[in-house]
Structures are given as structure tokens and as C-alpha cells.
Amino acid sequence: MQHSVIRAACALIALGALGAEAQASHVLSLHYGPYVHHWKPDPLHNDTPDLFGLEVENPDRWLAGAMWFHNSYHQPSQYFYVGRRWSFDEQVPGLYAKLTAGPLLGYKGEYEDKIPVNRDGVGVGVIPALGYQYRRVSAQFAILGTAGYMITFGSDLLSW
Template identity: 60%
Template sequence: MISAFGAAWLACVCALPAQADEGHVLSLQFGPYVHHWDRDPEHNNTPGMLGLEYTAPSRWLAGASFLRNSFDQPTEYYYAGKRWDLDGLSPHLYVKVTAGALLGYTGRYEDKIPFNHKGTAFAVIPALGYQVDRYSAQVALLGTAGVMFTFGIDLGRW
């Protein structure tokens, strides 16, 4: 179930104005697997992450993701960030950094992520991605916990 904060954030992202110039992108992302550095049998390695992200022509972005965290708790991540294309290395490579509110690490798992207070934490997530046409794949660094592998598809460009 989405929180009130999440509903407000999604409403803001969906209400972003479209301009006449091209470069606006709305994408859907799926995160099927997390590799944890620590092989704790309690860890959930299949978060089922589903996300929606808007990217402006300036490459600034905003989004929301919904998943099951490392301890199988429902979790939400509402973020803003920036993407940099690495055309000098490859026309398909990019780096992305996002920062925002991570909701869901509660109870006995509250201390498993830094800056967490009663289930709400601040997170910064850097990622390296590869995109061809409408399809992308990313490896996102989850602090000292591990990496998440994600796949995306651009739903629309205008």
C-alpha cells in the first residue's frame, strides 16, 4: 500500500508539464535481483522492484520505486537525481545518481540502514547504466549492502 507521502510525490511527478521540445522521457523500471555483500540467510535477494521515472531534457529526473527490502518489508523510494551520458566512452553508457526518502525499514530492521528514523531514511543511490533505444539495464550501488540489477523500458518520449 502506498503512503500519503508516496501518493503526493507521484501526483507531482505525473503533473510535471510537458514542453514542446523533445527530450522528456517517462520510463518503467523493474529490479528482479539484489546481490548482498553479506550472505545473511535472512536477506531477500528478489525485491520485485517496480518504478516509474520522469527525466527532463536537462537530464534531471524524479521517480518512485516500490519493492520488498532486504528483510522482505514493503518499501518505497521517492527520489530526485541527475543522469550523465558517457558518450566519450560509449554512446550507450550513463551514470545516474539519485537521492531521496526511503520508507519501510521498521521494527527490528530499523538500524540496518543509516539515517533511518522510525522507518524513514535518506538514501543516495549511484548507478551505472547501459541504454539501447527504449531499453536499459543498470547496476545500482546500495551503500555497503550490495548492488541491485534493474531493467527499464521508456514508455514515452516527447
């Protein structure tokens, strides 16, 4: 499993390094989350969510996206969101903050109470993150509320 995570991260970095550095009007990006750290570790927790997602960002830095993953309890889950990205290029080129919010699906049964405002497997997610972008690739540190944090990698696929 660890080798597939490393291979996927290397492939995203290689893909992103191929393109130009210029920011286009709109950007479509692919994201991969290989690891989650839980604040309160439990042997039953899933620390490798295999998160994959797509995100679209407009010229004003508003964004929308969808992520597919296995949650901390190994249940197939989805996060559909809107949000905003703030650039700190004047202070530290490439550094950014991001805040997203939207429906979080998949926490069901005995795990329904593990996310806020969840009813029948439909809850609400709010995720703040800090990231760094170099050309077409990015790495991001996202806080997952009281559960823990996630490391993600991204690559800009398309711009128009």
C-alpha cells in the same frame, strides 16, 4: 519465481525495442529490479525485491522517480528520489552514470538501523548507478551502500 523474473525482463526489452531511438524532451520510463546481491549474504535476506518504479527525466537529464519493492527483510518499502543522469555517449554510446537521493521508507522495527538516518521507518537513500541504454531499453548496476548491489532493467514508455 525465476521464470517470472525472466518473463518480466523479456517483456520490458520487447516493449522498448518497438520505439524510435531519438531522445525526446522528457521521458517517462518503467523500471524493474529482479535481483539484489548482498555483500554479506544471509539466508534471511530477500535477494528478489520485485522492484517496480516510474521515472521522469527532463531534457537537462535531471530526473525524479518512485520505486516500490520488498526490502532485504521482506518489508514493503518505497524510494522517492530526485537525481541526475550523465551520458558518456562520446566515449561509449549508450553508457551513462546516475546518482539519485531521497526518502527511503519501510525499514521498520528491528531493521530500522539497517539504513542511514532512519527514524520510524523513514530514512535517506543515496544510490549511484552505472547503466547502458539501447534505444528504449536499459540495464543498470546500482550500488546499495554497504548492503550490496542491484541489477535493474528499464523501458522508456512515453516521450514528449
